Amino acid sequence: MKKRVKWTLLSLFIIVVIIRIILAFLTPGFTYESYFHLRQVDHITKTGFLNYNDDLSYGGRTLIFLPFFHYFMAFFSLFLPLTIVAKILPNILMASITLTTYHISHSITNDENSSLLSAFIVGFLPILFSTNSFTVETLFLPITFFIIYVFMNIKRNTNNSFGKSNSLWLTIKRKKYLYLYIISFLILSLTSTLTFLLIIGFGIYMLLSLMENKKINKEELEIIIFSLFFFLWVQFIFYKNSLLQEGFSFFWQNVPSGIITEYFPKVSIIEALVLVSTIPFLTGIFVAYRSLFKLKNKKSFLLISFVISTTLLAWLRLIRFKQSLAFFGIILGILFAPFYLEMEKYFQKTKLFKFKEFILPITIILLLLSTTIPAINASLKQDTPTEEEIGAFKWLNENTPTDSKILGTLEEGHLITYYSKRKNIMDDQFRLIDDVDKRLKDINSLFTTHFQTQVLSLSEDYNLKYLVLTPSAKKKYNITEFNYLSKQCFGLIYDKETKIYEVKCELK
Known part of the structure; x- marks a missing residue:
């Protein structure tokens, strides 16, 4: 990475962190669901254990949830007040997705400017600007996209052809990414049940690859099978009693029938345009279509697989609309990079070539207007108690x-x-x-x-x-x-x- 690009990316990350933290402290308190997690983290700092036997919720009941997020946050609350940790750390984690976005985009396009633009889009996605949210998703999303980046690097280092002199370096590099993947996936499986979105995405990726006669190497297949069985094992350990007690309601989280349409509303295109922002939404859909049906670009296949899995699960009401939209929005932001690259190439082939130097500044201005203002507005309008x-x-x-x-x-x-x-x-x-x-x-x-x-x-x-x-x-x-x-x-x-x-x- 060039020094200029490195400093630009770092500056973008710092700016996103600062804006998110300022907005978090401008809004009193946290979102309503955050208080469950605050209480669990507080219980860990006092006792060292999660409060699975809750005397207050529902007048007294047994709770069931995955533990990693709460222990992770409790560690930092040993050094800082919990309310400070809850305002700062989730926003740093969410801002870190800009760094992962750049690297994923660059691995697809091998272009720095377009990858920086993708990082900018994801940094200011309105759907991600719940700056007062202290929830599992603030850890789940950064780890998930780090896993996707690592998986893409395992693929690349497996598929590349190296000479004998580089075989040792290839082995070391591949093992590094493999270990990173395993550690990250173990953490993710202990963080959120939404990890199944990743598993289904991998499954769709394999299916698309087979349909297009694209080779799936042995290492990829082993990683995906390992991920599937480890995830199922962890979920069985934690949720077997819930599954036996609730039956089919388990898959809809036992949400009361009276509010199930609020938790899992039908997909709204208008709301998606507002929360994801118009430009990344439209350009991402365009790139996904071209990559899948026309260009058949294998580099984009994995991301498009996650677009399909997210859309499918949202349609089946197995994940909440805003959770699916957050995941969907990040992927569309990443797919803006190949769109921008195609747009530059198009200008080079036409009489508009002389205006090429204006493409980048105009794009930046349009993105500033279509993402940053809605993002700040989304933060200021969070649903929090007064x-x-x-x-x-x-x-x-x-x-x-x-x-x-x-x-x-x-x-x-x-x-x-x-x-x-x-x-x-x-x-x-x-x-x-x-x-x-x-x-x-x-x-x-x-x-x-x-x-x-x-x-x-x-x-x-x-x-x-x-x-x-x-x-x-x-x-x-x-x-x-x-x-x-x-x-x-x-x-x-x-x-x-x-x-x-x-x-x-x-x-x-």
Whole structure:
């Protein structure tokens, strides 16, 4: 890599990191689902173990999830406060995808300018600018694309023809990438169940290669088979009880039927254009089509296989729309590099050749307008609780009995366990819960019903002591207050933008 390119790439990485961290600290708190992971990391730093037997979630239950992300973050929280680690480290990890993007793009095009443009696109993809997200995806995505880069290098070093004098160097280099792949894949398998997206992508890659009569070498096949069986073994160890208990619902993460369309919505082209950005979306689709059906470029086959696997799994509602779109967007950003290279070659063959020197600056300006502004806007519009809402949940920790159970929305379930340190009725950890549909229906009833007797009956069923009505809950249910309130049965104990009521009555 030339010195100029090295410094440009490093500068881009630093700029992306700085912008992401600034935006993270401008927004108070974290996204709602982040609080589950914050609580687990906090538990590790205090005890050394994950909290698989949770006394607060659902009023007390057994949890099931993969552990690596939480131990990884807990290590850094030994040296810095957890909230600082959670704001900084995920953003550094997400920014590191720009570096991997450059190297993957360069291995396809062998062109520096187009690869830098791809790195820029991925660095400012709006779908990736959840700067206050402390979730498994912030580790999963960087490792996944590092694995793809390493796999491509194993292929390249296996397929290249070297003389005898270089055979030792070839062996050392291939082994280096092989060991990197194995270590990275082991980590990924212990990080997220989304690793199966990678496995299916490899399977589609093999299928496409066979259809086009392209040779699959023995080493590639061994790596893919190893990956498949190791992944299945890890998932069986962690999730066998969940699979036996939930049956087919296991594949949809036991999500309640009432919100399954929210978790796995149908693919929206308009939303995809906004969250991925118009230019990389359209150019990536164009390159994928040409590579697959016209040019039959083997270098792009692997990436296109992941495009197909992501689209297929999203269509089957086996992965959430935004998770699939993040993966999809990064690949389309990488595929911008061959598009830019083709565009340059086209200009050279036409009368527009004299304008060639303007292609790069014009492209940079267009990308700045179509990616950076939407990315910053996406960060500022993240779905996070307000400081006032957080203050209300902290108040509950200081002013209610420790065995209390509290009503909040589904999204606020983790705020209750993290800030209030009290029991909730429900949160988004659905696995191993038999009555998720009933609980969701009951929570909706507690927020929307007009009948006081129904609320008191449900309060007794769940041993519910406090009702929290935040501005977010009002917006979600389109209400201004609970419709069943009476001073005799519901005492207002916290009166700000967020209202907290104590349940005083019982059904006789």
